[in-house]
Amino acid sequence: MRNYTPVIEFILLGIPNTEGLENMLFVLFLTFYLFTLLGNLLILLAILTSSTLHTPMYFFLGNLSVFDIFFPSVSSPKMMLYLMGQSRTISYQGCASQLFFYHVLGGTECFLYTVMAYDRFVAICHPLRYMVIMNQRVCAALTVGTWLGGCLHGSILTFLIFTLPYCGPNEVNNFFCDIPVVLPLACADTSLAQRVSFTNVDVVTLVCFCLILTSYSRIVLSILKISSSEGRRRAFSTCSAHLLSILLFYGPVMLIYLRPASSPWLDSAIQVLNNIVTPSLNPLIYTLRNKDAKMALRKVLTQKVYTSGL
Numbered sequence: 001m002r003n004y005t006p007v008i009e010f011i012l013l014g015i016p017n018t019e020g021l022e023n024m025l026f027v028l029f030l031t032f033y034l035f036t037l038l039g040n041l042l043i044l045l046a047i048l049t050s051s052t053l054h055t056p057m058y059f060f061l062g063n064l065s066v067f068d069i070f071f072p073s074v075s076s077p078k079m080m081l082y083l084m085g086q087s088r089t090i091s092y093q094g095c096a097s098q099l100f101f102y103h104v105l106g107g108t109e110c111f112l113y114t115v116m117a118y119d120r121f122v123a124i125c126h127p128l129r130y131m132v133i134m135n136q137r138v139c140a141a142l143t144v145g146t147w148l149g150g151c152l153h154g155s156i157l158t159f160l161i162f163t164l165p166y167c168g169p170n171e172v173n174n175f176f177c178d179i180p181v182v183l184p185l186a187c188a189d190t191s192l193a194q195r196v197s198f199t200n201v202d203v204v205t206l207v208c209f210c211l212i213l214t215s216y217s218r219i220v221l222s223i224l225k226i227s228s229s230e231g232r233r234r235a236f237s238t239c240s241a242h243l244l245s246i247l248l249f250y251g252p253v254m255l256i257y258l259r260p261a262s263s264p265w266l267d268s269a270i271q272v273l274n275n276i277v278t279p280s281l282n283p284l285i286y287t288l289r290n291k292d293a294k295m296a297l298r299k300v301l302t303q304k305v306y307t308s309g310l
Contacts, residue, residue, distance in 0.1 A: 007166040010095045010182075012078070012088045014175045015268040026083040029272075032280045033076045039283030040065040042297060050296035056134040057123065057238075058293075060116045061286060063143055064245075067112065068279035071105045074098055075176035075275050092166070095177040100158040102178060103201075106253070108150030110208040113246055115142045117215040120239050125222045153204055160193045161186075173264050174271065181267075205253055212246060241286045248278045 018025060047053045047062040075098060082088045090098070123130050161179060164186040174181045179197055183190050216239070223235045252274035255266075287293045 005167055007092060007168060007170045007185075009089045009091050010170045010172045010177065010185075012082065012090055012175055012177075013171055013173050014079070014082065014088065015272070016173070016265040022083045022085075026080055029076060029080055029083070029276055032276045033072055033080070036072055036276075036280040036283075037069060039280065040068045043283050043286065043293070044069075046293065046296040046299075050299065052292055053296050056119055056130075056139050057116075059139050060112065060119060060143070063146075064109075064112060064116070064282065067105060067109055068282050070101075071109070072276050072279050074101045074105065075271075079175045090172075090177065095172070095182065096158060096162045098177040099161060099179065099182065100154050102154075102176070103157045104150045104154030106150070107153030107204055108146050109249060110204055111146035111149045112143075113242075113249065114208045114211050114215075115146060116242055117212040117246075118142075120242060121215040121219055123238070124219050124235055153200065156200060157197050160197050164188050164190065164193060174268055176271070176275075178271070205250070209250055216243070244285050245278075245282055248281065249274070252278075 015025070044062055044065045047058045047065075078090060078094075078098075119134060122133050126133060157179065161183060164183075165188050166185055167187040169185060172181050172185070179201070183194060183197070186193075219235075219239060223232050226232045226235060252270045255270050287297055
């Protein structure tokens with residue numbers, strides 16, 4: 001074995017071609033981050049306090065809000081620190097933690113969207129048996145399964161990437177640590193880790209996406225059989241928010257991990273959309289077209305304003 005000096009820290013190069021725009025980017029990303037935290041906390045509070053929202057659909061939506069609070073917190077605080085002029089270095093353990101939590105939460109979201117698609121399938125295709133099939137025990141088991149699956153997914157990837165030796169260079173060509181930018185820095189043969197890690201990501205993403213497509217194919221066929229136009233409209237409206245969130249999530253993921261060639265600037269821009277913008281949009285997506293959610297949110301905000309006035 002040849003001698004080498006192990007890397008103890010990495011340098012985050014940030015978003016390419018944005019020199020001189022740090023202050024503007026800081027304000028923009030901080031706004032999105034705060035809106036994400038506030039919007040998802042309000043939705044979570046509305047679901048917890050409103051008895052009308054104690055249904056399986058809103059139970060899973062509450063889990064999605066928890067996810068959307070944690071997911072941007074993996075990379076946003078560190079990115080905003082160096083946009084303020086702080087150090088761009090991140091410790092070896094910090095880099096491993098970013099990659100681990102990013103893929104734990106990313107895998108969990110894949111599974112959660114699949115579960116939410118199944119929930120909509122049961123609600124529309126088997127409405128009379130909906131509360132029997134999606135009982136509390138089933139909802140709890142599906143939720144625990146999504147988080148355990150995400151933890152297993154992230155653990156496998158982190159183990160594969162960080163059991164490799166790193167001896168320099170240590171410059172990460174992105175604003176946070178992820179597989180495509182960390183793996184090329186390893187001082188060993190990465191072919192096995194590359195095949196297994198990308199196969200892992202691809203398989204999880206494609207299997208979940210295919211299951212979602214299967215659920216919505218059955219949903220569309222059931223909706224088309226509804227005789228009244230009002231009934232079809234209401235059925236489609238219950239699925240439209242979920243479909244939009246799926247497109248916003250799976251689009252960036254497929255562009256990053258399923259493309260044969262990579263572009264540092266495009267990859268960073270897609271990651272900004274996936275990590276920062278999309279979590280801030282989900283509260284709007286799920287409330288603008290949902291009368292029950294809007295009423296519950298209005299009630300929560302009214303109570304908060306009334307309490308503050310007192």
